[in-house]
Amino acid sequence: MATAVWCGDCTGYTGVVADAASRLFEVLVEIEFAETAQAVFPDPLAGYDRFVEMLEFRTDLRCPAVCRTGRPNVSTISCEVRTCARDRRLDGCLDCSELEHCDLLRNLHDGLHLEQALRNARRIREEGLREWLRQRS
Numbered sequence: 133m134a135t136a137v138w139c140g141d142c143t144g145y146t147g148v149v150a151d152a153a154s155r156l157f158e159v160l161v162e163i164e165f166a167e168t169a170q171a172v173f174p175d176p177l178a179g180y181d182r183f184v185e186m187l188e189f190r191t192d193l194r195c196p197a198v199c200r201t202g203r204p205n206v207s208t209i210s211c212e213v214r215t216c217a218r219d220r221r222l223d224g225c226l227d228c229s230e231l232e233h234c235d236l237l238r239n240l241h242d243g244l245h246l247e248q249a250l251r252n253a254r255r256i257r258e259e260g261l262r263e264w265l266r267q268r269s
Contacts (some may be wrong), residue, residue, distance in 0.1 A: 140268060141248050144195040153190040160184070161200075212236050226253055 139145040166184070169177040175182075205230070213236050217224050225231050231253055237246055256264045 138248070138252050138268070139195065141245070142195065144193060147194055150194050153187050157184075157187050157191055176222075208264055213240060225249075226256055229235075 143149040166180065169180040196269065213225065216236055217228070220228065222228055225234070225237070228234065231237070237249055240246070252264070259267075
């Protein structure tokens with residue numbers, strides 16, 4: 133299925149932010165920065181515990197699977213966009229005449245990926261999928 137939402141654009145899929153958060157967390161623990169924050173910077177770092185909670189949360193924030201892989205354990209992932217394309221007997225969003233005004237894409241994660249998806253779709257339609265993928269790798 134070809135859709136304009138490209139997993140390679142997502143930090144949850146690439147893991148770049150989760151990896152950086154993990155490394156920062158490891159360094160902060162290693163140098164015992166919690167004690168430094170409390171003893172040396174009590175006012176500016178009063179919310180340090182909350183920062184650590186958010187950092188820990190971000191270390192695990194990764195996409196569990198790509199929905200289009202076709203693997204049995206992934207195919208059950210609910211995706212309204214994928215279901216819509218299947219119901220319309222399309223290979224994906226790129227084949228849909230309503231792509232530019234698609235409410236499903238607009239509402240996907242509150243429009244988080246909308247602009248990137250539309251840019252991707254326009255480029256794929258202009259260049260072709262193979263060329264677009266070649267440039268991405």
